[in-house]
Amino acid sequence: SIPLSFFAGIGGASKEGVLVKGSNYLEALSQTKYVVFDKTGTMTQGVFEVIGIHHNKEEEKKILEYAALTESYSSHPISVSLKKAYGKEVDTGRVSDVQEISGNGVTARVDGVLTAVGNAKLMESIGVEYKVCHHLGTVVHIALDGQYAGHILISDRLKPHAKESIEALKRAGIKKTVMLTGDMKKVADQVAGELGISEVYSELLPGDKVEKVEKLLGEKGEKEKLAFVGDGINDAPVLSRADIGIAMGALGSDAAIEAADIVLMDDDPLKIAKAIKISQKCIRIVY
Numbered sequence: 001s002i003p004l005s006f007f008a009g010i011g012g013a014s015k016e017g018v019l020v021k022g023s024n025y026l027e028a029l030s031q032t033k034y035v036v037f038d039k040t041g042t043m044t045q046g047v048f049e050v051i052g053i054h055h056n057k058e059e060e061k062k063i064l065e066y067a068a069l070t071e072s073y074s075s076h077p078i079s080v081s082l083k084k085a086y087g088k089e090v091d092t093g094r095v096s097d098v099q100e101i102s103g104n105g106v107t108a109r110v111d112g113v114l115t116a117v118g119n120a121k122l123m124e125s126i127g128v129e130y131k132v133c134h135h136l137g138t139v140v141h142i143a144l145d146g147q148y149a150g151h152i153l154i155s156d157r158l159k160p161h162a163k164e165s166i167e168a169l170k171r172a173g174i175k176k177t178v179m180l181t182g183d184m185k186k187v188a189d190q191v192a193g194e195l196g197i198s199e200v201y202s203e204l205l206p207g208d209k210v211e212k213v214e215k216l217l218g219e220k221g222e223k224e225k226l227a228f229v230g231d232g233i234n235d236a237p238v239l240s241r242a243d244i245g246i247a248m249g250a251l252g253s254d255a256a257i258e259a260a261d262i263v264l265m266d267d268d269p270l271k272i273a274k275a276i277k278i279s280q281k282c283i284r285i286v287y
């Protein structure tokens with residue numbers, strides 16, 4: 001039978017906006033020593049703003065239009081920002097052959113032109129030479145008919161409680177915090193530095209994130225648990241692989257909420273430490 005205090009614990013967590021899908025996760029949470037984070041949408045708001053457009057010969061507006069149309073069907077935070085900066089309804093009748101390459105970007109045909117919108121790896125995969133951008137921010141490269149057309153520089157912001165959430169985890173007895181991201185090294189290092197996360201791995205594909213989590217699972221103590229926290233865009237596999245998968249409920253994808261063991265209804269990372277504290281208290285009552 002399930003001790004009564006577990007119900008109290010689950011109830012207490014839900015009052016904080018933390019949905020725990022079973023009493024076993026509450027127990028696991030109390031043993032958590034490693035917390036691994038995704039970056040975009042988890043520690044950052046996942047709301048990018050276009051801060052610059054650098055183009056070859058096409059005009060600025062044209063580049064943004066190709067990018068927004070290529071991204072018609074994507075729900076990635078980068079895609080959302082490009083469509084917002086474009087400002088007009090995307091006419092999907094102009095778009096065909098769309099292919100979203102998880103962790104890399106999107107290719108399509110827009111007005112008959114072959115488009116590729118994404119990171120350096122995407123450009124390399126289609127054999128397009130790209131310009132290295134020295135500004136701080138996430139770079140979205142654009143190629144048209146196999147020719148480099150320029151890049152759009154976008155920037156995200158930390159969530160209001162991001163830094164506080166790492167400090168609270170340390171106080172709750174978490175030994176190690178790690179950030180995993182598909183974004184570029186310079187952006188990842190800057191964000192991790194600002195938050196006080198000591199271990200950071202960048203430029204990862206969704207499969208690489210699973211591999212890193214497996215390595216960390218092997219490294220931690222036998223009775224210790226590892227939690228992965230993500231917004232779920234591209235990270236449902238890693239949410240399932242961790243001892244405890246924690247997903248963002250508001251911005252996160254349905255697939256992530258499905259794959260997760262715990263859901264943060266308001267996307268606030270500070271709630272992770274709160275949930276751990278509740279779990280520790282309720283375990284103390286049980287044993």
Ligand code: ADP
Binds near residue numbers: 101102
């Ligand atoms: P994170 O690990 O930070 O949550 P993702 O794994 O979702 O990031 O994406 C990794 C990288 O792949 C992004 O930083 C971006 O460069 C590229 N990317 C992914 N999806 C898209 C998209 N729809 N449009 C443009 N670039 C994308």
Ligand code: MG
Binds near residue numbers: 038040042233235
């Ligand atoms: Mg993400």
